[in-house]
Amino acid sequence: MPESFQIREELIGEVRVFHLKGFLDAHTAPIFEAALHARVAAGSFRIAVDGSELTYISSAGLGVFMSFIEEVREHGGDIRIGGLVAKVRQVFDILGFDEIFQIFTTAGDAVASFDASPAAEGEDD
């Protein structure tokens, strides 16, 4: 597998945390998709993504978030994102993903947010 993208997983309480590192593009998105698919299929629906070491994202990467969010929310969970660097955050914002996903300043905030509100808010607008 290419070294340009790496995932480290961690379980904090009931929150499955994906620490993403490197470049998430059409070449590497299948790695993230497979990792997320495995956890969602196994019943993990509280998911936090740590983007603090993610240096690049294209629509292929955003598409992975997009394709799982509905299923996760149907099961009372959510995918929350934290720690994005400005260069990556702007790509989320351009497509309006900041209105679809809860995006936090830090990954720790994203993880902690599940204590206050485990399910997605304002999903039915």
Added chain:
Amino acid sequence: MSESIEQSFTLHVPSSNENLAMIRSFVNEIAKRVSLSDEEAALLAVAVDEASANVIEHAYGHDASKQVTVRATIDDEQIRIDVIDQGKGFDPDMIERKDPRLLIKERASGGLGMGLIQRIMDEVKYHVVPGEKNELKMIKKRHKPA
């Protein structure tokens, strides 16, 4: 109108997603030459990545024996990036820009690329001759009118 010298740079790579990183590096070098900010350079790289990934997937069906050409032309006014292939053409009018909220309901993972390109670049044009030469021409103005 001031006279400006046009410079052109061209990269050819085999049609494979693993070469998207090389394409982005090329765009980053161009961005340095025209002193784009880090954020502007990153967005330019995203737009060219999206256009190239479309070619690799849709025009060539991941056939790495084919070539994707990225040509950057810079002058005082603008940066023009042409992404060129000799693959299956497409009807530009058929490209939909779907709302991500709709795509989420469909559990789709694709469909975002063209929307990103159009939001990032100032002008996007197609020149399509199916099977011969397809060009996606993208322009970013260097100086926005006040």
